[in-house]
Amino acid sequence: MRVTLLAGGTGGAKLAHGFQQVLAPGELTVVVNVADDTELYGLRVSPDVDTVLYTLAGLVNPETGWGLRGDSWTALEMLGRYGEPTWFRVGDADLATHVRRTQLLGAGVSLTDATQSMADALGVRSHILPATDDRVRTILQTDAGELEFQDYFVRLRQEPEVQAARFDGIVAARPTQQVLAALESAELLVIAPSNPVVSVEPILGLRGVREAFQSAADRGIPRVAVSPIVAGAALKGPADRMLASLAHEATALGVARMYAGLIDTFVLDEADATLASQVEELRMRAVVLPTVMRSDADRATLARALLST
Numbered sequence: 001m002r003v004t005l006l007a008g009g010t011g012g013a014k015l016a017h018g019f020q021q022v023l024a025p026g027e028l029t030v031v032v033n034v035a036d037d038t039e040l041y042g043l044r045v046s047p048d049v050d051t052v053l054y055t056l057a058g059l060v061n062p063e064t065g066w067g068l069r070g071d072s073w074t075a076l077e078m079l080g081r082y083g084e085p086t087w088f089r090v091g092d093a094d095l096a097t098h099v100r101r102t103q104l105l106g107a108g109v110s111l112t113d114a115t116q117s118m119a120d121a122l123g124v125r126s127h128i129l130p131a132t133d134d135r136v137r138t139i140l141q142t143d144a145g146e147l148e149f150q151d152y153f154v155r156l157r158q159e160p161e162v163q164a165a166r167f168d169g170i171v172a173a174r175p176t177q178q179v180l181a182a183l184e185s186a187e188l189l190v191i192a193p194s195n196p197v198v199s200v201e202p203i204l205g206l207r208g209v210r211e212a213f214q215s216a217a218d219r220g221i222p223r224v225a226v227s228p229i230v231a232g233a234a235l236k237g238p239a240d241r242m243l244a245s246l247a248h249e250a251t252a253l254g255v256a257r258m259y260a261g262l263i264d265t266f267v268l269d270e271a272d273a274t275l276a277s278q279v280e281e282l283r284m285r286a287v288v289l290p291t292v293m294r295s296d297a298d299r300a301t302l303a304r305a306l307l308s309t
Ligand code: GDP
Pocket: 007, 008, 009, 010, 011, 012, 013, 014, 048, 192, 193, 194, 195, 196, 199, 226, 227, 228, 229, 230, 233, 234, 235, 236, 237, 239, 240, 269, 291, 292, 293, 294
């Protein structure tokens, strides 16, 4: 079955890995957020793409969920000696990824083709598609002022309260042809348990993506989202606090409301089974499953369950 998954970094990568384990090679396409991309030391860094790439290549650091297993920090220490900021933790091997991407982009290769070539080199058997080749950047209005996403996320450890989020460039940006084709040819569309505000919205907000979800519905293609909020909390990161400060409800129901009209089925964690009837009032089916992916087997089990929802 051809599955197209919309994803951010952590939660997105884990579910992508679940699907990769249970689908035939090439059947999974992951459309990944690039609005939290940044430039560092003159290099292009695509944190969500890298998290998905490393996870699907079996190289991710299992302790952090980002970066490479066993990486070292010699280059970062040296950059620090040159007076460069070192709060964005780039390991030595990780640095090579950013060098390679920047090299390809500099040679005129698109971000999409650069990602494909790197995924091929690492033996990934799924398609990883940046949502757009155009420049889109998340800017957060916070109680500590206006912040670029990585400044908020990494340097300030998500401590400021987010009062508004905007995505610079999103009106002019286009999803790539490959993304539109993946949405058109999917037999199942899935929104990963990713941050709905800063990971999923910058994909859905690209012109034509919501329309592609609608035409999938017209073709009878199931559209499913998995809640990133479990028992009123994010498993990792600031999604719960961000939802609350942006006047959404910081529960699975609050996330379901954000996806109303876009999906047919919303997957709630077992811990949130009591919210199922309220989710169904949003004219979507509520399915209760264990959604917390602690192991590779959990990921595969959830992916398999989604294939048959
Ligand atoms: P980011 O780009 O690194 O912030 O990652 P994502 O946007 O993809 O994911 C962040 C969200 O993933 C958070 O709201 C987490 O609660 C959620 N998440 C992480 N792991 C899991 C999991 O195993 N199950 C579920 N249901 N959600 C998860």
